[in-house]
Every structure is written in C-alpha cells, then in structure tokens.
Amino acid sequence: MLTFKTLKWTVQAPKGQPDNPCIGLITLNRPEALNAIDVRMRVELDLLLDQIRRDDRLRVVVITGEGRGFSAGGDLRSEAAPLGALDDEHDFGDFGPYKELANYFFNDLRHVVIQRAIRKLEELQCVTIAAINGPAVGIGLELATACDMRYASDKAKLGEVAVPAGFVPESGGARNLPKFVGLGRAMEMILTGEIIDAAEAERIGLVVRVFPHDTMLDEVFKIANKIAAAPFLSVRHAKALVRRYWDSNKSAEGAQAELDAVMEITRTADCREGIRAFLDKRQPSYRGPGYGDLGTTR
Secondary structure, eight states: OOOOSSEEEEEEOOTTOTTOOOEEEEEEOOGGGTTOBOHHHHHHHHHHHHHHHTOTTOSEEEEEESTTOSBOOBOHHHHHGGGTOSSSOOOOSOOGGGHHHHHHHHHHHHHHHHHHHHHHHHTOSSEEEEEEOSEEETHHHHHHHTSSEEEEETTOEEEOOTTTTTOOOOSSHHHHHHHHHOHHHHHHHHHHOOEEEHHHHHHTTSSSEEEOGGGHHHHHHHHHHHHHHSOHHHHHHHHHHHHHHHGGGOOHHHHHHHHHHHHHHTTSHHHHHHHHHHHHTSOOOOOTTOSSSTTOOO
16 A cells, blocks of 8 residues: 655544544645645545545544645646656656657646546545645645635635646636636636735635634634534535535536646646746746747757
8 A cells, every 4th residue: 555655644533522533634745845746645645535535434624734835736846857848858767669658648647636636525525624824826725625614824825826837727726716706806816826815815705714823723623623523414414515506517527628728738838938937936938839830849
C-alpha cells in the first residue's frame, strides 16, 4: 500500500465521546512548497478519499494545510518539464521514440487524477470542512470550494489564478465559484486572477466565517464537534438534500468539458510561457495562437 508522504491523516474523537473516533483531519503536507499539489499529492488524495468514503465511522472530515498555507495550487515546477517549459529535459524513463508522447500522457494523467479526487471529495457522505490557514489559490481554492463549508484564518488569501498562469479552472472552479459569489464576481476573479483577503472572502460569501489565525483550527473543531454530536442519519440526510440542490448543475459532461479544456491548453505555447514566467518570477508575454508554425515548440 502506498505510504502517504504529502498528506497527514488522523482520526480523533469529539469532546465528550472518547470512544467514538469520527472526526478526520487531512493535512496537506508540503509546507516547503506552500502545499502546492504535485503529482504524488494528487494520487495520495485520490487514494485517501477512497479510504474515507468506505469508513462509516466518519461524520466530519476537516482539510487544512501544514505550515503557513492551505495550498498554493498546482505545483508548476513539477508540471513544467513534461510540458516542455524547462530547458532541461525531464526523464520519465527509457521510452525511446515514444518519449515525447509519454510526456503528454503523464501530463494528461495528472489532470485526470485531481479531477477524480475532487469529485470524490464532493461526493463524500460525511460533512467536509476546509480550514483555510493561509493562501488557497488555483486548485487549492477549488479543493476548498468542493467542501461543504469553508472557514478562514485572518491571514488567508484566496484566488482563482489559473487563467493568468496559462491554465484554466479544471476541478469544479467554474461551476462552484459563481454559486458562492455570483456570476460577475466569479468571472472577475477567474479572468483576472485577483487574490482577495479573508475579510473580503467572508463579505462575498466565499467563506462562512473568519477566525484569528492562532485559534482558527480550534474553532473549526468546535464546529466539527457540534456536527459529530448531532444524530447520525439526520446529518447525513441533511447534507445529501442540500447537496442534491447545490449540485443541480453538476454533470459528467461538464467534468469532461473541464478536462478537455485543460488538456488542450496545456499543449499550447501560452501555457509553457505562463509556467516559465512563474518560475522566472517575471510577467508573462502571451501571444495567443501566434507562435509560428504548428510544429514549433518554442
């Protein structure tokens, strides 16, 4: 069985019920990279959510980040090489004449896995809570919006930064964000990559409440304890009914459209330019489809 290296998973009992461990805590555990979601974390999250959805003991699952951030989104450093955005080649092994194709396949697979993992998170029967302890951007924000509730530290920053970085929201961001903040505000955040602070996130309905940074996780667990103490079936059915209406615009066709969009975009020179600019800490220079001949990789 895969050993978790980028996630920490614990289960604890609520106060007053020491013999009933039913509150799970997922901690994204790459603090040196602000918990950016690399390939391994995507796979580990996918596997852990399978484990969680089979565990009928669990009533609440809390997700937070280790260190000073929730998640900085996709790990562009690990995405750069298979997309040809680095000068150095990335060696996946001896694929001979299929090496370039293997890069594309590997890139496609990472997007399939994260979309599948976030879909599993949305479909969990237990209540899910995002405890946003710092930056939550890109896929990090999409992970948070897939949860039933979001609470933020007063140090949190939130944003959907995929488009300015040369990508596109791929894991429910385009579906969920407008329902929280309205169509116009969501479009502004998605298309400009605006980063908002916790107070603004609370004002526009993106998070339920903001807590002082040092007590945020304790406050979230107080809420989790209250939910865990409520009647099991009442909580399950209440969540299922709310989600039934909330997910009315969720479809397999929509998920496929997200996947198709990100796979097409990651084959473009604009995407490679966005990654290079991020790694070089400079402003990108996008040129749309006009990068020369179709065969040019730039």
